[in-house]
Amino acid sequence: MITECLPFELPFEASTHWLYDWLEVHALDVNKRRIKVLAKSRKDILLLALIGGDKSNKLPAHASAEAPRMANVQAATVSGAWHAPARFVVRRDQLRNRNLDLLSLGSQIAVAYIYANYKDSLLYYGSLAKSSLRHPSRINQHGRMLGSGTVVGPSEPNRYVETSGRKLNTYNSFFAYEKYAFIGQFYDSPRWHALEARWTYLRRLDVSNCFASIYTHSFAWSTGTDLHSKSHLGKSPDFHKLDLGRAFDKVMQNSNWGETHGICVGPEASRIFAEIIFQKIDLEIEDRVSAANIDRKSYEFLRYVDDYFVYSNSKSTLEAVSRVLESVLSDHSFALNATKTKDYVTPFTTEISLKKANLKAFLKQSLPRKSRLPRFDAREVGVQLKSLLLDADNDAAAAGSSLSLVEREVKRFVKKRTRKCSDLQSARELARYTWGYVHGMLHQYLSHPSSTSAIKVVRTLRYYWNITDSFTGVSDADRRLLHYESTERLHFAISKAITRLIEASGTEIEICHFLSLASACDLDLVGFPASCGHVFCITRLA
Secondary structure: OOOOOOOOOOOHHHOOHHHHHHHHHHEEEEOOOEEEEEEOOHHHHHHHHHHOOOOOOOOOOOOOOOOOEEEEEEHHHHHHOOOOOEEEEEEOOOOOEEEEEEOOHHHHHHHHHHHHHHHHHHHHHOOOOOOEOEEEEEEOOOOOOOOOOOOOOOOOOOOOOEEOOEOOOOOOOOEEEEEOOOHHHHHOOHHHHHHHHHOOEEEEEEEEOHHHHOEOOHHHHHOOOHHHHHHOOOOOOOHHHOOHHHHHHHHHHHOOOOOOEOOOOOOHHHHHHHHHHHHHHHHHHHHHHHHOOOOHHHEEEEEEOOEEEEEEOOHHHHHHHHHHHHHHHHHOOOEEOHHHOEEEEOOOOOHHHHHHHHHHHHHHHHOOOOOOOOOOOHHHHHHHHHHOOOOOOOHHHHHHHHHHHHHHHHHHHHHHHHHHOOOHHHHHHHHHHHHHHHHHHHHHHHHOOOHHHHHHHHHHHHHHHHHHHHOOOOOHHHHHHHHHHHHHHHHHHHHHHHHHHOOOOOOHHHHHHHHHHHHHOOOOOOOOOHHHHHHHHHHHHO
């Protein structure tokens, strides 16, 4: 419930972590069919009504700590009722927006039932095809269950998804993924370089409107047979007796107000749903290519979510495999986005990859772990960050990539250097120098905005604000002075960001992230744009 049901773009205050906390306090018993809840107030009864989990629809009228009342949140009820998701807008870049869905409370609990009851089947059907670059491989070792204790280890706050080779020891995802959590990791991996050495040609293809094109009943086909799934349409045995295909189909359909064409966009559960469908499609592509008498050793195709990569040493083979791929996708009501189809000749390194390499070299030189601080000023840092965007085909992708690089290197740099600061002067110098990079990130984000870039900037600002706690070699008085100066810089950054954001459309979520940061750091509202005051109050109440 904490990691799988909501878009990660939402700020903490807008998430429903409180729903899990409420269930943990009020749940008396949990099994595959229902959660037995003890209502202790009228607010508890109201929340149960909003969840809609009582099949009898007979909730108690009153409840109190002295006179608690029992109620059930039943899997069959929350999974079988239609729920309308709340839709909100986030920015993909300066010119384009995209819609994300906020699942209803009942739908979130229904998704949690799916994970609890069918997690082993999700792992099995999600790992059938070798072509997938991102699929669930095991259950994350660190998690919580209602009524149990918590096991939390050191966290990496700049990561959200755990992969099989990198354990986060925190609540970042229910599943660990094989093998790349983000597409950028694939581009930087040894496997990418091995593919460059093995193949001459690469064609990259993109599925158009992927989630909107998914037919929910096809999930039952992907976990069984098409004939089996169609023969059971309209039949509704008890929810806990359904197989994975029909159960997940039912939950995804009903969480989107009964729609069978298209699924909710944003939740990690939707990605799992789509991944299992595409796993089956990938296997069919392999069979159809083989039936076309194309040698399996003459090509290779990989897929990251809805992006396909087709490799070959022959242009004719590349064309033949691409035609089969497009045909199979069409059979399942998917279409390729012709404007995003791109061909490459080895080396497959793109313009963005080259600029990333240059930025990495600059960061390695300008953020040394041991030697003296270089004499780079804020202007030079800004120029280097902007250079990644020049002539880039996708400004948003380039900006996000460079921000991730800077965020990671700044954190590594600060972690090593703060230990060496034994007096106010050295600590102050380090804080000022680091600020040049943090402020450069803010400027780059405001020039090439997106909701994901906003998250990276807010995360880095929060980290910068907390570095004064790492100056263990300075006095308490000096630490307070350093904290005051970092707070002033943070106030400036948030005010600057919000002033720009309120002038643009589709920026509400980004504004909430910055106000959430202000609330978490207990910043004074004075100096913030007046139109944001009510949102700031909401974040504090949350």
